[in-house]
Amino acid sequence: AYEPKPEHKFTFGLWTVGNVGRDPFGNPTRDVISPVEIVHMLAEVGAWGVNFHDNDLVPIDATPAERDQIVRDFKQALDETGLVVPMATTNLFTDPAFKDGAFTSNDPNVRAYALQKTINAIDLGVELGATTYVFWGGREGTETDSSKSPLDSTKRFRDAINFLCEYVQDQGYDLKFALEPKPNEPRSNIYLPTVGEALGFIATLDHPEMVGVNPEVAHEHMSGLNFVHGVAAAWDAGKLFHIDLNDQLYGRYDQDFRFGSVMPKQAFYLVKFLEDVGYDGSRHYDAHAYRSSNYEDVKYFAKGCMRTYLILKEKAAQFNADPEIQELLAEINADDGTFSYLSEVYNKEAVGKLRSTEFDRQALGARNLPYERLDQLTIEILLGAR
Ligand code: GLT
Numbered sequence: 001a002y003e004p005k006p007e008h009k010f011t012f013g014l015w016t017v018g019n020v021g022r023d024p025f026g027n028p029t030r031d032v033i034s035p036v037e038i039v040h041m042l043a044e045v046g047a048w049g050v051n052f053h054d055n056d057l058v059p060i061d062a063t064p065a066e067r068d069q070i071v072r073d074f075k076q077a078l079d080e081t082g083l084v085v086p087m088a089t090t091n092l093f094t095d096p097a098f099k100d101g102a103f104t105s106n107d108p109n110v111r112a113y114a115l116q117k118t119i120n121a122i123d124l125g126v127e128l129g130a131t132t133y134v135f136w137g138g139r140e141g142t143e144t145d146s147s148k149s150p151l152d153s154t155k156r157f158r159d160a161i162n163f164l165c166e167y168v169q170d171q172g173y174d175l176k177f178a179l180e181p182k183p184n185e186p187r188s189n190i191y192l193p194t195v196g197e198a199l200g201f202i203a204t205l206d207h208p209e210m211v212g213v214n215p216e217v218a219h220e221h222m223s224g225l226n227f228v229h230g231v232a233a234a235w236d237a238g239k240l241f242h243i244d245l246n247d248q249l250y251g252r253y254d255q256d257f258r259f260g261s262v263m264p265k266q267a268f269y270l271v272k273f274l275e276d277v278g279y280d281g282s283r284h285y286d287a288h289a290y291r292s293s294n295y296e297d298v299k300y301f302a303k304g305c306m307r308t309y310l311i312l313k314e315k316a317a318q319f320n321a322d323p324e325i326q327e328l329l330a331e332i333n334a335d336d337g338t339f340s341y342l343s344e345v346y347n348k349e350a351v352g353k354l355r356s357t358e359f360d361r362q363a364l365g366a367r368n369l370p371y372e373r374l375d376q377l378t379i380e381i382l383l384g385a386r
């Protein structure tokens with residue numbers, strides 16, 4: 001049981017299981033392993049796909065001949081293991097050239113270089129089979145708002161995404177974009193900090209139909225937001241193009257912990273949501289193992305991410321099939337249809353009917369909502385006591 005299968009669409013970034021344990025205060029604790037080794041490790045633990053930044057695969061200073069050799073070796077590893085590449089992205093944050101942003105840098109040379117780097121990376125991603133392209137604007141932001149107008153930055157960001165949408169269409173690529181929000185880190189303030197802001201921005205683009213979001217559990221939790229509500233907003237807007245799964249405590253730095261390891265109840269609601277609505281995109285893990293782990297433990301980390309998802313999926317099915325829970329939900333949502341005319345097309349007659357209805361305000365306020373009982377049943381499912 002809980003064995004990952006291709007139909008679950010579990011994916012990992014090269015940068016996740018390949019993370020060497022560097023942090024702002026400490027050096028790497030694990031040796032670098034090659035993309036080919038990472039592909040084999042992911043196949044061993046049962047993942048379906050692998051995603052990458054251009055420079056996770058091809059170093060930024062590789063010669064064209066080196067690039068071709070690396071891509072050949074990588075493709076061979078994919079062939080040998082059957083792993084697929086559903087998503088790719090650009091590293092627009094590591095190189096000092098991007099210290100003040102990429103698409104929103106104040107320097108037009110940097111903005112142009114960021115576009116050039118991205119079209120090359122899109123070509124690479126598409127060559128390897130990617131159909132989703134992620135934009136995480138990690139350096140798009142400020143430490144001091146004296147340096148940039150947020151309006152100019154929004155316009156620059158929009159110009160860049162519009163240009164890239166046209167490029168994709170011009171090339172005839174089957175590729176959609178997913179913007180990944182994050183509130184801060186590495187910048188003090190990052191633009192498009194939340195799912196909501198990203199959704200608002202997408203509506204202003206020339207080709208909004210090509211662009212959705214890639215919400216990450218940890219990034220919404222950093223802001224103390226309810227991740228499932230953000231994901232629901234994206235789903236409702238038809239914009240849940242991809243998802244980054246991991247975990248962390250509210251209000252901390254970007255911890256990127258193993259999925260479900262910190263706040264399993266929130267993870268449960270998330271898995272239940274994705275399964276209930278029938279989300280059929282990648283379940284991508286953007287997480288990494290503790291610095292204290294060696295690569296053997298990294299495999300437990302990766303298996304744990306997928307295993308916890310599948311366990312929670314089973315718990316969600318149990319919740320949906322539980323007669324006591326379903327009875328409570330039916331009671332809570334009882335509706336005899338008296339007011340269904342309010343959800344029909346607006347008309348004056350409805351207003352008249354509504355005006356003349358007498359409500360028993362005290363009875364409304366006095367009604368018991370058995371949410372304690374319902375929540376305890378949920379907890380007992382989660383704790384295996386039911
Ligand atoms: C980086 C970041 C992630 C993004 C990745 C895509 S890279 O690790 O913290 O949230 O998804 O650029």
Ligand code: MN
Nearest residue numbers: 218219254256
């Ligand atoms: Mn993160």
Ligand code: MN
Nearest residue numbers: 254255256286
């Ligand atoms: Mn991260």
Ligand code: MN
Nearest residue numbers: 180216244286
């Ligand atoms: Mn992410």
